[in-house]
Amino acid sequence: MKKKINKSTVATLILLVVIAISPVVVQSNYIYSVINFMLLYVIATSGLDLLFGYSGQISLGHAGFYAIGAYGSALMSLHWNLHPLITMLIAAIIATIVGVVLAYPASKLKYHFLSLCTIGFGEIIYQLIVNSPGDITSGFTGLYGIPAVTLFGFKLSKNISIFYMLLIFAIVFMFVKQRIVHSKVGRAFIAIRDNTAAANGMGIDVTRYRVMAFGISAFYTAFAGALYAHFIRFISPETFTQEALSVPLLTMVLFGGLGSLWGPVIGSVVVTLIKELLQATGTYQMIIYSGFIVIVLLFMPRGIMSFISGIAEKVKMKKEAKADVKN
């Protein structure tokens, strides 16, 4: 039996090949640093999308999970001398546990209150970093000298080599996300999001799946945070605030379009690019950026992709209307 090869698979493969060989062509360190950030956000927002886009639960505290991943992995690799890949995994598992513990009571809240609750969670984690017991996180000074990831004797400390690692992780995480979405679990998420009462009536354990979504989402975002720590190799609290991270992550998911595989990718790429370009505007950066979010919400609340396809549809309809007139 021959499997049908569909267009999007081909497109994906071509895209991947282009991305993978692009370092041969482009050699700018700066560009790779920007792309690496995009890849980190792809992982983090894919997780946030599983939570917000698929299971319908908002989070304004994902910076907290990102921080648990980053600080957890950094501290473990600094103090216990473990391999970064192991500490990243452990840190992400810790974040998952925290996410599950948070979600048990939190998943019962209406979305406004869930917003408040997750803001509270993010703030508490932030405060813990700033005023940690025994000052293990060294407060605002931050943690220096976080080890780079070494693989088969190669030290991944250059942006380009990190790029390959992040690319692989991003693909793996996206693949897993797709598998989750198309599994029984994913269908339960969607059912709960679309009609909680009906899902409940069909025998879906709403609380269980809501909690599960939180756990998985926390794992994704914390893993991205851990990768960030070993990529930049210096972390300090101001990266992990609501304004600097939780809100941008949510913006990326929203901008790319909720509940899709490529939405978080598009969102991460575009929003990171916009933020980079706005660097040049200096003090106006955040004003323009926040104004931009409001404009997105006002004019394309379903994300850029459906905005474009909406326009395409209108153009098509106009053409058809013209054709009708001619006939």
Next chain:
Amino acid sequence: MFLKLLIGALMIGSVYGLIGLGYSTIYRASGLMNFSQGDLFMLGAFVGVTFYRYMGLPFILSFILTIIVMFIVGILLERLVIRNVLKKSTGYFIVLATISLSIFFKNLAMLIWGSTRIEFPSIFNIGNVRVGGIQVQPEQLMVIIVAWICMIILHFFMNKTKFGTAMRSAAQDPLAAKACGIDVTLTTGVTWGIAAAVASVGGMLYGPVYGVSISIGATMGQRAFSSAVVGGYGNMYGAITGGLLIAIIETFVAGYISSDLKDFIAFAVLMLFLFVKPTGLFNERALQD
């Protein structure tokens, strides 16, 4: 020590209450959360200091002008952004829209007034006054007195005037209110205006004691929504009670145990209430239907 802490707690708690009132009235009227409430408080303080310090107007006049300006800002906020976002999507997006507005206001304020703290010139040209054996700044007493006068005026407005009753009715049942001839879009807009104006009163009172800077929006806003949750989100009186409660816990923990814990308290109390008693002290609904 005890009395000093108590006066401090009453003062800051009254300000939390004023900002929290805004969260609650908006939630009551339209089922939405306005995450830029703290920044409206901050803007109020900046507008106030501009009238009072830079334009040299008398304090009372600055106070009234600030209320008027911020009332208009609140109305515009609802009319230009909130209403239009709601037309196309759900309340989820209001969360993000108001957070973005909060970032916008904060950075706008930084652009206009700079990022350093601005001191409010003192309002009363007298020294400290003695209350029960301790020295208190007259501005501190003003916070408590004026905040409570404002709350009482608001209470009378909502309960004893025709328009206030109409606002309450529109919040309870917009369809029936429309059938009774009430312009519900107007009452909703006025609700946002009042929320902004009340927050700015808080700003005008807070400024003379602590000075004005862009960071006060976030910190006070977060304390205030915690207050609103503690009291029972949507309940005006709950927000005030919650504000006082959080301020008392916060101040006494900082005073007797450790000031490192101060920034934790509001969030710890918030989470505790959300998890254990999400309906707050006054039993408002917070769980999913």
Next chain:
Amino acid sequence: MAAILEVKDLHCSYGPIHALKGVSFHVDEGEVVTLVGSNGAGKTTTLRSLSGLLDNAHVTGEVLFMGQPIQKMKANKIASLGLCQCLEGRHIFPQLSVEENLMIGAFQRNDTAGIQEDLQKMFKRFPRLEERRKQAGGTLSGGEQQMLAIARALMSKPKMLMMDEPSLGLAPIIVAEIFEIVKDINRDGIPVLLVEQNCNMALKVSHRGYVLETGEITLEGTSDFLANNEEVRKSYLGG
């Protein structure tokens, strides 16, 4: 007699659903007119579109109230002209006191003395409401809430009253009382447009009626004619 309300070719759709497909009828001065129809026929949609209460629906057609076109007007403007509606399901303001509920009914009026006079009239007509004037609306029984809803509508001094299922979910003895009130209101010269599932009672108190089926008027006539019509008897009067 002159028509106080004239509806011509009223259409209403919610997205793809076409709820009203060209409804035309009229109510004359001094009349009680009943709209008969089963669930989902479009009775509530008709009344709400007349009052301008449908925000998300697309409504077209001509509606003349006392000769004035009102179809494009906002709800509060329509109410201020004196076309008032008692909503289905009573819609009492649960946290407002009985007296506040009544005062909200008079929201459009500014004659303080007249309002007070009418308030006393309502208390006289509905003594139960006076007993409970300080109580929250939500604490009243179903029948009392319906009385309050009617009294609230009357506080606006309506030129015409539309009542949507006033007897819904009430005990038989109270239902009879409600229809007595409808007669009283009409005796005071206020025309009433009545939507009822309880056709028997409704046709007894009304002068004329229309039968509404899936968004269209299929039959009209005097109440006696409708009450004796074979089809109507079978479908709406229980044989």
